[in-house]
Amino acid sequence: MTPSTEAPKLTKNQTLVYRALKSAEEPLSAYSILDQLRDDGFRAPLQVYRALDKLIEFGLIHRLESINSFVACRHPDCGTHEMVAFAICESCNRVIEITDDAMASNLASLARANGFSVSRSTIELRGLCDTCRVH
Amino acid sequence: MTPSTEAPKLTKNQTLVYRALKSAEEPLSAYSILDQLRDDGFRAPLQVYRALDKLIEFGLIHRLESINSFVACRHPDCGTHEMVAFAICESCNRVIEITDDAMASNLASLARANGFSVSRSTIELRGLCDTCRVH
DNA sequence: CTCCAATATGTTATGTTATTACGTACGTTG
DNA sequence: CAACGTACGTAATAACATAACATATTGGAG
Missing domain, CATH: 1.10.10.10 (Winged helix-like DNA-binding domain superfamily/Winged helix DNA-binding domain)
Known part of the structure; x- marks a missing residue:
């Protein structure tokens, strides 16, 4: 894993x-x-x-x-992060990998507060990358 | 939508x-x-x-x-939230719906900072609910 | 080096998830 | 009632994923 x-x-x-x-x-x-x-x-x-x-x-x-x-993976050190979020552009289909350890711990805390222990997270955002948004 | x-x-x-x-x-x-x-x-x-x-x-x-x-949906007002996260217990398969508007805007900002405009988000956490974690 | 075990591969079949395409029924509204 | 929009029924097929079994390759332990 x-x-x-x-x-x-x-x-x-x-x-x-x-x-x-x-x-x-x-x-x-x-x-x-x-x-x-x-x-x-x-x-x-x-x-x-x-x-x-x-x-x-x-x-x-x-x-x-x-x-x-x-x-x-375009983000060679992502194995050192707890959370990776993927932003998937609905126009060009390109994917941006986003890591943010603070966000990861916030999300884990939020889950804890709701009675849940996270072991793995799937975060996939849909929308437009800046390049496509301009066009 | x-x-x-x-x-x-x-x-x-x-x-x-x-x-x-x-x-x-x-x-x-x-x-x-x-x-x-x-x-x-x-x-x-x-x-x-x-x-x-x-x-x-x-x-x-x-x-x-x-x-x-x-x-x-067990969370009748979830339509009023931007973000819903789902915590799926890997033991009992039950699902907890989590909403947090602050988290939602943080995530959106983080995406913006990475050159992406979010229109829809999929957040699915795997792990154990407290009930199953105790057993 | 040889044998063994673990890992990788090849192949067929099947299971699971989702959509396309086409036709019919039914309720609403002018 | 005619025209339209929405829902429904059915068959076929596309798209995604795994089971089961056989063979090949690799990398130590002795």
């Missing part, structure tokens, strides 16, 4: 999936990754999902639950 | 779906609602999804994106 601090050596499939995500401008679904990797020998969804699981475990990518898609 | 302030009159299907959600202790998936309503004449997913869409529009239920499920 906790991302490893070591730089793990990626396997072939993991490398291919990671590369696809890193070079994408937008989050990709598992099946669109699969389509991209047909020429590299990928045939079945499981090949993608297994690689995705490992990459998440390594902290190299994130899953965006609200859109069933995945992004490469 | 914005929940209506009027109390809308629900249709037959909407009533059945809403009743199922209100009487459930846990969030329900669309397909488990479908199964529950077979005896009431439901035959196809679309009957459920259409009712769910309307109920969400009316502000009577919420969708939990991280678990592809739906809950009746």
